[in-house]
Amino acid sequence: MFQRLPSITEALQALTALCPPIQRIESLPLVDSPGRVLSSDITSQANLPDFNRAAMDGYAVRSQDTRGVSTQAPVYLDQGESALPIRTGLEVPEGFDAVVMLEDTVVRGREVEVMAEVHKGRNVSPVGEDVKVGDVILKEGHRLRPPDIALLAALGIKEVQVYVKPKVAIIPTGGELVPRGSRPLKPSEVYETNGLMTELYARIWGCEPRLLGVVPDDPDKIVEAVKSSLDADMVVIIGGTSVGEKDYAPRVVGSMGKLLIHGIRMAPGKPTTMGSIRDKPVICLPGYPVATFTALYLLVRPGLKRMAHLPEAITSVRANLARKIPSRPGYVSLSRVALVREEAMPIMTSGSGILSSIARADGFVIVPEGLEGFEPGEIVDVMMIE
Amino acid sequence: MFQRLPSITEALQALTALCPPIQRIESLPLVDSPGRVLSSDITSQANLPDFNRAAMDGYAVRSQDTRGVSTQAPVYLDQGESALPIRTGLEVPEGFDAVVMLEDTVVRGREVEVMAEVHKGRNVSPVGEDVKVGDVILKEGHRLRPPDIALLAALGIKEVQVYVKPKVAIIPTGGELVPRGSRPLKPSEVYETNGLMTELYARIWGCEPRLLGVVPDDPDKIVEAVKSSLDADMVVIIGGTSVGEKDYAPRVVGSMGKLLIHGIRMAPGKPTTMGSIRDKPVICLPGYPVATFTALYLLVRPGLKRMAHLPEAITSVRANLARKIPSRPGYVSLSRVALVREEAMPIMTSGSGILSSIARADGFVIVPEGLEGFEPGEIVDVMMIE
Numbered sequence: 001m002f003q004r005l006p007s008i009t010e011a012l013q014a015l016t017a018l019c020p021p022i023q024r025i026e027s028l029p030l031v032d033s034p035g036r037v038l039s040s041d042i043t044s045q046a047n048l049p050d051f052n053r054a055a056m057d058g059y060a061v062r063s064q065d066t067r068g069v070s071t072q073a074p075v076y077l078d079q080g081e082s083a084l085p086i087r088t089g090l091e092v093p094e095g096f097d098a099v100v101m102l103e104d105t106v107v108r109g110r111e112v113e114v115m116a117e118v119h120k121g122r123n124v125s126p127v128g129e130d131v132k133v134g135d136v137i138l139k140e141g142h143r144l145r146p147p148d149i150a151l152l153a154a155l156g157i158k159e160v161q162v163y164v165k166p167k168v169a170i171i172p173t174g175g176e177l178v179p180r181g182s183r184p185l186k187p188s189e190v191y192e193t194n195g196l197m198t199e200l201y202a203r204i205w206g207c208e209p210r211l212l213g214v215v216p217d218d219p220d221k222i223v224e225a226v227k228s229s230l231d232a233d234m235v236v237i238i239g240g241t242s243v244g245e246k247d248y249a250p251r252v253v254g255s256m257g258k259l260l261i262h263g264i265r266m267a268p269g270k271p272t273t274m275g276s277i278r279d280k281p282v283i284c285l286p287g288y289p290v291a292t293f294t295a296l297y298l299l300v301r302p303g304l305k306r307m308a309h310l311p312e313a314i315t316s317v318r319a320n321l322a323r324k325i326p327s328r329p330g331y332v333s334l335s336r337v338a339l340v341r342e343e344a345m346p347i348m349t350s351g352s353g354i355l356s357s358i359a360r361a362d363g364f365v366i367v368p369e370g371l372e373g374f375e376p377g378e379i380v381d382v383m384m385i386e
Numbered sequence: 387m388f389q390r391l392p393s394i395t396e397a398l399q400a401l402t403a404l405c406p407p408i409q410r411i412e413s414l415p416l417v418d419s420p421g422r423v424l425s426s427d428i429t430s431q432a433n434l435p436d437f438n439r440a441a442m443d444g445y446a447v448r449s450q451d452t453r454g455v456s457t458q459a460p461v462y463l464d465q466g467e468s469a470l471p472i473r474t475g476l477e478v479p480e481g482f483d484a485v486v487m488l489e490d491t492v493v494r495g496r497e498v499e500v501m502a503e504v505h506k507g508r509n510v511s512p513v514g515e516d517v518k519v520g521d522v523i524l525k526e527g528h529r530l531r532p533p534d535i536a537l538l539a540a541l542g543i544k545e546v547q548v549y550v551k552p553k554v555a556i557i558p559t560g561g562e563l564v565p566r567g568s569r570p571l572k573p574s575e576v577y578e579t580n581g582l583m584t585e586l587y588a589r590i591w592g593c594e595p596r597l598l599g600v601v602p603d604d605p606d607k608i609v610e611a612v613k614s615s616l617d618a619d620m621v622v623i624i625g626g627t628s629v630g631e632k633d634y635a636p637r638v639v640g641s642m643g644k645l646l647i648h649g650i651r652m653a654p655g656k657p658t659t660m661g662s663i664r665d666k667p668v669i670c671l672p673g674y675p676v677a678t679f680t681a682l683y684l685l686v687r688p689g690l691k692r693m694a695h696l697p698e699a700i701t702s703v704r705a706n707l708a709r710k711i712p713s714r715p716g717y718v719s720l721s722r723v724a725l726v727r728e729e730a731m732p733i734m735t736s737g738s739g740i741l742s743s744i745a746r747a748d749g750f751v752i753v754p755e756g757l758e759g760f761e762p763g764e765i766v767d768v769m770m771i772e
Contacts, residue, residue, distance in 0.1 A: 030566075034586050048741070051573045055739065057630045087632065089562045089673070091574040102630070130740045138745060145771055146586035147679055147744035150579040154675075154741055158567040176475050180416075181544040187437045188477040193536040200420050200532035244443045244488075246473065287475070289540075293533055315701050351441065354516045355434070355540055358533035359524060385531055 005263045005270070007369055008298055008332045014260050014274060018281035019303040022233060024164045030153055033144045035206065036162040037309040042138045046155045047128040051091040056123040059083040059105055059112055060096040063120040076111040083112040092124050099123035131155060141309055165208040166307035169229030170198045173222055173249065174239040174287060177214045193355070194238045194285065194292040201296055204386050206308040219248040219255075226256060230278060233307055236300060239287035242271040249273060249284040257282065265369060267333040268352035269294040290352035294334045297364070297383075314383040316363070319344040325374045327367040336361035337382055344382050361385060391649045391656070393755060394684055394718045400646050400660060404667035405689040408619060410550045416539055419530045421592065422548035423695040428524045432541045433514040437477040442509040445469040445491055445498055446482040449506040462497040469498040478510050485509035517541060527695055551594040552693035555615030556584045559608055559635065560625040560673060563600045579741070580624045580671065580678040587682055590772050592694040605634040605641075612642060616664060619693055622686060625673035628657040635659060635670040643668065651755060653719040654738035655680040676738035680720045683750070683769075700769040702749070705730040711760045713753040722747035723768055730768050747771060 006014075025039040054060065061083050069075045077083035086092065086099060097120045104116035131137055137155070138148055144160065152160065172195035180191040195211050202209035210232065215225045217240060229235045240249045250273045253259045257277030264272050268291040273284035281303060285295045297314075305312045322343040327333040337344040339362045346365075349357040363382040367373055374380055392400075411425040440446065447469050455461045463469035472478065472485060483506045490502035517523055517537070524534055530546065538546065558581035566577040581597050588595035596618065601611045603626060615621045626635045636659045639645045643663030650658050654677035659670035667689060671681045683700075691698045708729040713719040723730040725748045732751075735743040749768040753759055760766055 031582070031586070034590065049576070050571065053739075055737065057628075087630065088628075089560070089574070089576070125737070125739055130742050135742075137742060146583045146590070147675070147741065147771065149586060150583040150675060151741045151745045153566040153579045153582055154577055156567065156571070156577060174475070180539045181542065185436065185542070188475070190435070190475070191540055191542060193539040196417070196539055197532045197536040200417070200535060204420065204532070242443075242474075244473065289533070289536060351511070353439075353441065353511055355533065355537045356516050356521075356523060359537045385533065 005265045006261055008264055008266050011261050011264045011274060011299060012302060015281060015299060015303045016306065018276050018279070019234070019306045021309050022163050022166050022307050025161050026164050027159045027161055029159055030149050030157070033149060033160050033162060034146060036144050036160070038138055038140055038142045038144065039161045039163050040140050041136050042152065042157070042160070044131045044133055044135045044137050044155050046131070047133055048131040048154055049125055049129065050127060052127055053125040054086045054088055054090050054092050054099045054123065055125050056099050056101045057087050058100045058102045058123065059114070060086045060092045061098055061100055061114065061118065062096055063098040063118055063122065066098070066100065066114055066117045069114055069117045071115045074113045074115045076108065076113055079107070079110055079112050083114065097121060097124065143310065163309050165206060166233040166304055167231070168202045168207050168209045168234045168236060168304065169232035170195050170202070170209055170211045171215055171222070171225045171229060171235065171237045172212070172239060173215045173217065173237060175217045177239070179214055194287060194289055197289070197292065198236055198238065198285070198296060198300070201301070201386070202304060205301055205304045206310045207304050217246045217248060219252055222248055222252045223256060226252060226277065226282070230280060233280065234303060235277070235280060235282045237282065237284045238292060241273045241284040241286050253277065253282050253284065265331045266294060266298060267328055267331045269298070270331075272299060274299075288352040289355040290358060293358055298332070298334065316381045316383045318379055319382050321374050321376055321378045321380050322346070323376050325365060325367060327371060327373040329372050330369055332369045333367045335365045335367060337365055338362050339382065344380055358385070391651045392647055394650055394652050397647050397650045397660060397685060398688060401667060401685060401689045402692065404662050404665070405620070405692045407695050408549050408552050408693050411547050412550050413545045413547055415545055416535050416543070419535060419546050419548060420532060422530050422546070424524055424526055424528045424530065425547045425549050426526050427522050428538065428543070428546070430517045430519055430521045430523050430541050432517070433519055434517040434540055435511055435515065436513060438513055439511040440472045440474055440476050440478050440485045440509065441511050442485050442487045443473050444486045444488045444509065445500070446472045446478045447484055447486055447500065447504065448482060449484040449504055449508065452484070452486065452500055452503045455500055455503045457501045460499045460501045462494065462499055465493070465496055465498050469500065483507060483510065529696065549695050551592055552619040552690055553617070554588045554593050554595045554620045554622060554690065555618035556581050556588070556595055556597045557601055557608070557611045557615065557621065557623045558598070558625060559601045559603065559623060561603045563625070565600055580673060580675055583675070583678065584622055584624065584671070584682060584686070587687070587772070588690060591687055591690045592696045593690050603632045603634060605638055608634055608638045609642060612638060612663065612668070616666060619666065620689060621663070621666060621668045623668065623670045624678060627659045627670040627672050639663065639668050639670065651717045652680060652684060653714055653717045655684070658685060660685075674738040675741040676744060679744055684718070684720065702767045702769045704765055705768050707760050707762055707764045707766050708732070709762050711751060711753060713757060713759040715758050716755055718755045719753045721751045721753060723751055724748050725768065730766055744771070
């Protein structure tokens with residue numbers, strides 16, 4: 001039985017050691033790179049702008065020609081000679097060093113009446129004002145956002161080197177499972193859905209999931225499925241993680257590699273198991289859907305995010321708790337809540353088999369292991385369900 | 387010139403009227419539906435579980451057989467007759483109404499010694515405990531998350547009806563623009579990047595962008611591009627929005643439909659223009675990249691999110707301001723900030739042409755039009771750049 005169970009903190013420490021950030025890299029065209037993480041610094045090979053650029057519509061001039069000039073004392077400059085019409089964004093030609101705004105000029109035949117003094121560089125973006133050759137514009141580890149990508153494009157960069165997405169193999173196990181939607185259910189059967197949930201979350205969390213077909217409660221078949229999955233960066237086995245006769249997953253992990261943790265002080269999700277096979281992390285999730293969800297969020301997510309070089313923070317809102325959240329002392333527990341008129345309303349449900357309790361929730365509250373729950377009126381952090 | 391400019395609030399009101407939530411719908415397989423928004427309530431046609439399900443490993447029994455039973459006073463039940471071995475998740479057969487946990491039993495030959503009283507329904511998830519036939523499980527407008535999709539799959543649902551993504555046509559204009567990466571630049575030329583940034587953001591914001599090729603500063607060509615884009619739900623024209631001779635975009639909108647707003651009291655992004663053509667919203671963004679970015683976030687984003695039935699809230703963090711943010715009174719302004727040791731550090735830059743100022747920023751602070759800025763030490767909301 002689950003003796004001297006480790007805490008979630010201990011489990012995370014063990015997991016962290018097994019989930020180093022992925023070092024494999026790939027090249028991607030810019031348009032496919034949003035959300036991806038740079039595998040090296042990007043140093044600019046170009047200036048931006050790479051010419052002296054007019055920042056206003058008006059006339060390019062030599063600043064010394066406008067010295068002391070004002071509306072009372074304008075200067076008349078020869079158009080095309082000492083005052084060149086120019087538009088925002090165009091090159092200020094060699095020999096000119098400032099732009100007089102259109103509003104400060106009047107055209108008088110071949111001459112331009114200039115009514116304002118402009119200093120050297122006025123209304124001109126000089127070469128390299130935005131980025132200079134040799135500038136480190138984005139650093140290794142930076143997650144690319146659209147304006148970053150626009151900047152790279154502006155510098156003539158076409159591809160970026162990014163870390164590859166961690167590959168996650170997902171193995172749903174259980175004799176009661178039927179591939180979803182394949183045929184009507186008989187008694188004692190259910191559709192496979194935990195693997196689907198894991199697959200969809202792995203994608204949202206920046207990974208590349210591979211969902212295997214349903215594997216029956218047969219240790220040989222589970223071994224086979226795990227063997228075929230060891231090219232992945234993480235293996236997730238779902239179901240059969242407890243201590244019953246047919247709970248083969250922990251024994252398979254132990255036989256193929258090292259069983260590190262069998263059972264964690266978290267609720268739901270206590271039977272969650274963890275080990276390593278050929279240095280690959282293998283996590284066994286319990287088959288009850290709320291337990292799967294809890295173990296996904298509290299354990300799999302930090303592991304995957306770490307491998308993917310992505311931040312772990314979950315978007316949260318602070319809210320008043322509308323009702324008591326009870327919790328088992330010594331266990332970290334995850335309580336589903338709905339946000340109702342900005343209050344956090346715990347969703348009362350009997351067990352971790354109730355999938356609809358997550359569908360009805362906007363987020364969840366984590367009760368630390370040292371507490372017996374939260375009281376109504378307490379301010380809690382509600383982690384929003386992605 | 388920009389006279390009596392409307393505020394961003396007025397601009398948003400006008401935009402809201404032009405951006406009703408999309409009513410077109412489509413059917414999607416579950417696996418493609420994360421992040422999509424349901425176009426109608428989903429009512430369950432099935433019970434979950436659809437059989438009385440054992441919630442523990444143990445023996446299915448008739449509860450009355452265990453009345454008064456304890457470790458001191460066990461009862462001996464005939465195995466296979468009045469005590470059926472059962473595993474978690476399997477069907478509790480007709481005629482049995484409770485499950486005794488394995489821990490409370492000992493096998494004695496053909497008999498099972500039961501050492502605990504179980505009441506009717508104990509350790510059994512009855513038919514429909516999770517979801518009953520006729521339950522509304524998810525409502526119109528709900529954004530699908532992995533556990534919602536798992537629940538639908540558990541109920542045997544294979545496809546969902548969702549709102550289609552709003553289509554956005556993006557028209558970059560400007561004689562200085564060169565398709566990105568196509569060839570080296572000549573003086574006065576720049577690569578087209580604002581259209582790319584808009585395309586990538588439209589995708590992140592739940593829309594389907596279509597980026598057109600670069601259109602020169604020629605009103606006829608702009609008209610042509612707009613005409614070919616009127617199948618979209620929103621048209622975004624970039625560049626040529628100001629009041630110069632070659633700023634054709636506002637005039638094109640006026641000639642083809644209704645020019646509603648030309649210039650907004652926001653900084654950067656003042657020349658942003660808005661109108662409608664055949665009831666479609668047409669937004670003209672200024673060509674300076676920081677102005678494009680500002681108008682995208684403050685105007686295009688709320689419009690697109692509204693059309694896409696998605697929430698508008700931007701993830702934000704509260705931070706101490708490290709330095710003063712100056713701002714033009716009467717204008718809403720957007721100031722880029724980097725988060726440095728949990729403080730918000732404004733990025734000092736001369737103008738809205740400096741694309742690298744966004745790449746260096748983690749987020750932005752919005753200064754309301756009534757303020758002249760924020761002082762160092764003030765607590766500000768930093769909107770994180772997606």
